[in-house]
Amino acid sequence: MPTEAPEDSLFDSGDFLLARAQELMRRFPGFAMICAITPLNDPWTVNKGFITPTLKPQRKRILEAFAEQVEGIACHQ
Numbered sequence: 001m002p003t004e005a006p007e008d009s010l011f012d013s014g015d016f017l018l019a020r021a022q023e024l025m026r027r028f029p030g031f032a033m034i035c036a037i038t039p040l041n042d043p044w045t046v047n048k049g050f051i052t053p054t055l056k057p058q059r060k061r062i063l064e065a066f067a068e069q070v071e072g073i074a075c076h077q
Helices: 014-024 059-065 067-071
Strands: none
Touching (some): 059 067
16 A cells, blocks of 8 residues: 555655655666665755756765765664
């Protein structure tokens, strides 16, 4: 059964999003599983340098900007 979004939630917690992603990726190999999601209120735009004009993520810029959050993620299988 699909995970239902909480009616009064604006998804300010990654718990619902993580549960939904894990549900959708159930058959993916372990190395491809998502173990953490951090919802952000600020969109990634070309002007901010997070994506290219063709909407490709700028991984280096993203990792630089969110290094602290990325370092705090510990995935255990």
